[in-house]
Amino acid sequence: MKIKVVPSINVIILKNQTIPTSQNISFEQNISKSQNISSEQKIACIVSIQGTIGRLGNRMFLVASAYGLARLHSCHLYLELKMINELKSVFILDLSPLLISSSTFNSFTSNSSKSMNRISQNVACDYITTLTRPNAIPSGTMFELIGYWQSYLHFAKYDEELRQRIFVASQSVLEKVSNFFIQFYQRKRGYRPQFLLENHQSFKRQLSQLNSTTWIGIHIRRSDFVDLRFSSSDAYLFDAIKYYTMRYPNAHFIVTSDDKPYCKRLFRKQSNIFLTPGAYSIGDDLVILSLCQHSIITGGTFGWWTGYLAGGEVIHDKIYPSGCSRREYYYPPWFLIDGNVRAHKNTEYILR
Incomplete structure (x- = not known):
């Protein structure tokens, strides 16, 4: 089955509170x-x-x-x-x-x-x-x-x-990304959930309480990282996906990337992996990944923040050099990194 690219749709969502945005x-x-x-x-x-x-x-x-x-x-x-x-x-x-x-x-x-x-x-x-x-x-x-x-x-x-x-989603972004989940449950589970978008944390709790699905966010950065030798391998991504699939039988994955064509090819046979819509901004992508329960991230600060804000378990590829002199300065202890981290670009020096 081919991977799905979920479009944005307009929906009416119940709200307990409207949070004004300053201009x-x-x-x-x-x-x-x-x-x-x-x-x-x-x-x-x-x-x-x-x-x-x-x-x-x-x-x-x-x-x-x-x-x-x-x-x-x-x-x-x-x-x-x-x-x-x-x-x-x-x-x-x-x-x-x-x-x-x-x-x-x-x-x-x-x-x-x-x-x-x-x-x-x-x-x-x-x-x-x-x-x-x-x-x-x-x-x-x-x-x-x-x-x-x-x-x-x-x-x-x-x-x-x-x-x-x-770093909690504005009301407008929260409404936008909620459409992704509403469409998923309507198409795949046969019902249309009514989320109360009181705030970011409330919506995240509601998602986690839908026991039919465990959401795992995946961020894949490639564009500039391929030449820098920072980009993650296909094997890393599939190993991380396998880990969560075995741990959570109801695992579904949301992918954001600066190289969507690569992701479409890579995950074309995976029925439980979804790419965010092409119309999503970088902020939309960050927010939807922060709403997930667990994370798979590649190099770069954007991916770091998606894992940090999502909480849960975070698998981070060790190939990315943090630039810090000690790995614990950059990686929180709950980031799951198996092995040594390369310290700097184009060097073999590692942080243990």
Whole structure:
């Protein structure tokens, strides 16, 4: 049987609550309205991201790390509006009460009476252990994150806040991806479920309670990784699929990829493997994988986040080099990796 590509369909979905989405400048205005001179005087330190780098996964690492450090050291948080708007097209991104507006932030950079000691830290991947020590970002400091902050240990203490308030699907994305599951159950199980889209976590619980199916998310990155020798083999993917199929007899798999033609060929004989629609955005793909109970992921930060947000078991291919000096800086202990990890591009150095 050929693999199915599930199209989007319009459906009426019951909701307990509507979560409003802020748009561009109005979001900035909402932050500004909640802040005044009195609140500015209480800002002891600021953790900031003033530029954008990489794609969605890298930016999520930056925001999560900045949030974790701001929470840890009782600082406020500043993100450029461009990054806020990009992430809010996918997520609720509730960063209150830490987030400050551009006008508040600029008042500290342009007013000498409010001047702060400015420090920037450029990180490629590693966990900067000194930043989690007391007073690592003292009062009167503006700390800027630059580069690729890809160690989850900078925000591990607040991972539930990231999963429940920040990197949770916006209402519009949640409605869109729910169509995928509604169509599946209607065609394959003969009934049309009525999901209450109260929020991301509620919908995920409802999916897990449908005992006829265990959903496994698969992310396959290939385009730029083939030449870099980071791409996963067919054998890795089928071994991982076999593991879950034996563990969960009702396992069904959702595949997202930057190379859908490859995936269609690879899984053409698998009746329980489905590709996301071609019209899905990168944010749609991330959200639908985060709703799965378990994960199979290849290299890259996008796949990392799908596994991290989904929870459950996560099988990660060891061929991908994290770039960190120690594998435990990048891979949470519940990522299932059998064997050593290559440390850097085009090297044989491994992380045990």
